[in-house]
Amino acid sequence: MDWISEIVRLTRVQAMLDKRCLLAGATTIDIPAYGAGEAPFHLLLDVRCTIELPDRSVELVAGDVVLLPGGPAHRVRTAGAGGQGVVEVPGSAFTTVRSRSGRSVVDLLCGHYTFGSGAGAMLLRSLPDPLHVSFGRSDSYGRSDSYGPGDSYGRGDEVVRVLSALMRWEARNEGLGTATILSSLCGALLAMVLRASRNRFVGAAAWTAADDRRLRPVIEAVLADPAGDWTIARLAEVAAMSRATFVRVFARSTGLTVGQFRTQIRLMIAADRLIETDLTVAAIAAGVGYASESAFSRAFRLATGTTPAHFRRTAPSR
CATH class of the missing domain: 2.60.120.10 (Jelly Rolls)
Known part of the structure; x- marks a missing residue:
């Protein structure tokens, strides 16, 4: 990708x-x-x-x-x-x-x-x-x-x-x-x-410049499948590192924690789907890995300052 x-x-x-x-x-x-x-x-x-x-x-x-x-x-x-x-x-x-x-x-x-x-x-x-x-x-x-x-x-x-x-x-x-x-x-x-x-x-x-090549498959994997069960242990396997080494290398190379990165990718994709598709908010939430619409809405509002529904209404027309 x-x-x-x-x-x-x-x-x-x-x-x-x-x-x-x-x-x-x-x-x-x-x-x-x-x-x-x-x-x-x-x-x-x-x-x-x-x-x-x-x-x-x-x-x-x-x-x-x-x-x-x-x-x-x-x-x-x-x-x-x-x-x-x-x-x-x-x-x-x-x-x-x-x-x-x-x-x-x-x-x-x-x-x-x-x-x-x-x-x-x-x-x-x-x-x-x-x-x-x-x-x-x-x-x-x-x-x-x-x-x-x-x-x-x-x-x-x-x-x-x-x-x-x-x-x-x-x-x-x-x-x-x-x-x-x-x-x-x-x-x-x-x-x-x-x-x-x-x-x-x-x-x-x-x-986005992740200078350790072992991390690039990690970024690609989460972008390709935002709903995946991307635990730290699983992402460490993708990077072919131990869990502790992966956490340390990821933070050093990206300036983000694994959790921050995972959340950011999921919410960026969700924002795109709110604009580009007619999927319900619940379907979009599930499609980017959230167990409930309410959990997704809280995370989205924290990141953007608005609810998914309001964001969709006020976004530029598709």
């Missing part, structure tokens, strides 16, 4: 590129907070910059992506004393932002993802915030490479380099279809971020 694609499908995510920032030194851009269900991201194509958050700063180099699941207000800053402003030029697909003076050296793409309620909101809450993936400083799929002369990305991840090149080319040659093409490329970027494993340069990875 391609479980990254399945998780992205469940979240009903939409991607949009908002701005291309071509910045000189000593430039600051203040970005207001996003709404519920919206997560801004930044992809740095050239040089360096800093993303200043309310409680920390994230240093980006070429090839870095940062996703902010909580959608907080933040600031983009380039190196240098002072803090000159910017000039924004709206376009048909996105806005181009330039420093008021100086030669543009920093090339930064800024956009956001909009996640559907239910599964999308659950995924956002489960991700590290910020989620910082460095495709330039190492290969986030498990291979480490150094920079090459004149090569901003090094040799770590050719796929992301090609994707970035396509995004840059489309941004430079804005025309018919650009908005759709960039949206699709930003969607591909999200899938790469979700599967990018932990590396020594940045913080925790998303749980």
Whole structure:
């Protein structure tokens, strides 16, 4: 099973590129907070910059992506004393932002993802915030490479380099279809971020990136059969580990307990079925492993803030 694609499908995510920032030194851009269900991201194509958050700063180099699941207000800053402003030029697909003076050296793409309620909101809450993936400083799929002369990305991840090149080319040659093409490329970027494993340069990875290959059959099994009797002992067998080792490795690799993961997958699938099918709430509850409708409703309300029935009534039309 391609479980990254399945998780992205469940979240009903939409991607949009908002701005291309071509910045000189000593430039600051203040970005207001996003709404519920919206997560801004930044992809740095050239040089360096800093993303200043309310409680920390994230240093980006070429090839870095940062996703902010909580959608907080933040600031983009380039190196240098002072803090000159910017000039924004709206376009048909996105806005181009330039420093008021100086030669543009920093090339930064800024956009956001909009996640559907239910599964999308659950995924956002489960991700590290910020989620910082460095495709330039190492290969986030498990291979480490150094920079090459004149090569901003090094040799770590050719796929992301090609994707970035396509995004840059489309941004430079804005025309018919650009908005759709960039949206699709930003969607591909999200899938790469979700599967990018932990590396020594940045913080925790998303749980979707489980960097121990023994855990991948576990994720696939629960997604394929959410109603299964997935006890810790049974999942440990799937992973070919002892129970104690499995619990320890799972928590270390995903940042979740086995119970949290199992509940999250079941409720994400349930939210999708509430929207996509006419099954009764009781049938959906049984289909994702709950012994009673009341137990399912309690868990669903705890995760989403609403009952399954209300969620179904207010969800976008099928």
